[in-house]
Amino acid sequence: xxxxxxxxxxxxxxxxxxxxxxxxxxxxxxxxxxxxxxxxxxxxxxxxxxxxxxxxxxxxxxxxxxxxxxxxxxxxxxxxxxxxxxxxxxxxxxxxxxxxxxxxxxxxxxxxxxxxxxxxxxxxxxxxxxx
Numbered sequence: 001x002x003x004x005x006x007x008x009x010x011x012x013x014x015x016x017x018x019x020x021x022x023x024x025x026x027x028x029x030x031x032x033x034x035x036x037x038x039x040x041x042x043x044x045x046x047x048x049x050x051x052x053x054x055x056x057x058x059x060x061x062x063x064x065x066x067x068x069x070x071x072x073x074x075x076x077x078x079x080x081x082x083x084x085x086x087x088x089x090x091x092x093x094x095x096x097x098x099x100x101x102x103x104x105x106x107x108x109x110x111x112x113x114x115x116x117x118x119x120x121x122x123x124x125x126x127x128x129x130x131x
Contacts, residue, residue, distance in 0.1 A: 005102045008111050014097045015123050019130060021089035024096060025067040025076070027126045028087075032062035083118060096123070 017024055033052075036043050042055045043062075052062040060081060076087040083101040088094065103114030 007100055008103050008114065009100045011098050011100055011111075011115065013115065014095050015126075016093070016095045017089075017126065017130060018092070019094055020091045021076075021087060021094040022067040022091075024089065024094040024126065025065050025087055027129045028096070028122070029064040030129065031122060031125050032064055036062055096126070 019027075036052055039054065039061060043052050044055050045052050050064065050066070051060055053060050063078075063080070065076065065078065065087075074088060077099075078085045078087065081102070084099040086097040086099055088097070098115070098118060101114050101118060103110045
């Protein structure tokens, strides 16, 4: 039997970067858009909302942030089906904070594994782009 997903609150793990908040968001968007190819063309784009979703479904695959519209915001909260993320920073430094995420939950607690997967799929890729 497959474990159920459960929202794990209060992770509050912060990742700091020596780049602008705009660049961090741009890198995050790049990662989201690169994940679309994993769906083998089964993704539609809603141009009114700017959201990529599964074909014939409302399940969101990617929701790129327009950092030009968000430039005046000190902190940006981004919620997906797998995590809640906070972006903050200025023109020189930025941070991404993992607030909460959804992890498999059954006989075992998979919280640490879920954080490691987030770091592998998002944080490591951002750091690699940063070089």
